[in-house]
Amino acid sequence: DSGVTQTPKHLITATGQRVTLRCSPRSGDLSVYWYQQSLDQGLQFLIHYYNGEERAKGNILERFSAQQFPDLHSELNLSSLELGDSALYFCASSTGGLGETQYFGPGTRLLVL
Amino acid sequence: QQQVKQSPQSLIVQKGGISIINCAYENTAFDYFPWYQQFPGKGPALLIAIRPDVSEKKEGRFTISFNKSAKQFSLHIMDSQPGDSATYFCAASERGAGNMLTFGGGTRLMVKP
Numbered sequence A: 001d002s003g004v005t006q007t008p009k010h011l012i013t014a015t016g017q018r019v020t021l022r023c024s025p026r027s028g029d030l031s032v033y034w035y036q037q038s039l040d041q042g043l044q045f046l047i048h049y050y051n052g053e054e055r056a057k058g059n060i061l062e063r064f065s066a067q068q069f070p071d072l073h074s075e076l077n078l079s080s081l082e083l084g085d086s087a088l089y090f091c092a093s094s095t096g097g098l099g100e101t102q103y104f105g106p107g108t109r110l111l112v113l
Numbered sequence B: 001q002q003q004v005k006q007s008p009q010s011l012i013v014q015k016g017g018i019s020i021i022n023c024a025y026e027n028t029a030f031d032y033f034p035w036y037q038q039f040p041g042k043g044p045a046l047l048i049a050i051r052p053d054v055s056e057k058k059e060g061r062f063t064i065s066f067n068k069s070a071k072q073f074s075l076h077i078m079d080s081q082p083g084d085s086a087t088y089f090c091a092a093s094e095r096g097a098g099n100m101l102t103f104g105g106g107t108r109l110m111v112k113p
Helices: none
Strands: A005-007 A008-015 A019-024 A031-038 A042-050 A054-057 A064-068 A072-076 A088-092 A108-112 B004-007 B010-014 B017-025 B033-038 B045-050 B058-059 B063-065 B072-077 B087-090 B105-113
Touching: A005 A088, A008 A019, A019 A088, A019 A108, A031 A072, A042 A072, A064 B087, A072 A088, B004 B087, B010 B017, B017 B087, B017 B105, B033 B063, B045 B058, B045 B063, B045 B072, B072 B087
Parallel strands: A008 A108, B010 B105
Antiparallel strands: A005 A019, A019 A072, A031 A042, A031 A088, A042 A054, A064 A072, A088 A108, B004 B017, B017 B072, B033 B045, B033 B087, B058 B063, B063 B072, B087 B105
């Protein structure tokens, strides 16, 4: 158990809908990273937050957004969902600063029908 | 994102054998190279990591070899066990770019008893 929690574990929704994925980092970790894992694209970095502020963006679609709250949990919002958004979404946390080790949560499996 | 290329895509090894997975990268600014192990339905878990100032790091049966001039690094699993059967991902990150991980495509390892 990495100490990172993600909810929900599974999510089934329809095209055009909006969903919110939630992540709670390890106790004391200030950085939260979101990654998408799909069969065709592999594991891809989406976005990084550190202590409430956005630090870096990867190949994240404009339909996707994220935020990190004062209690350090983070939410990834996916809107206008398409079939191709079906994937595993992982959150990872680290201490931030010079701490590179990222600890991954169990993921949320999103299926868009 | 800069690429990290991983090979082979799949690997079958007999119990007790050596499993070798290779990765190559392009971005010379990468300064942290972790390997993650992922079991079905789980998030990636950090296995071992290396920085470019050392050429080899060993932890138990797992060894990373790093060749900075060739921009290559590899994972060796000695005395491979059926419990090692999983998907392995190499990754790389750059401290100055927010530590986001760029992953290789993954290697599915099967260790036959």
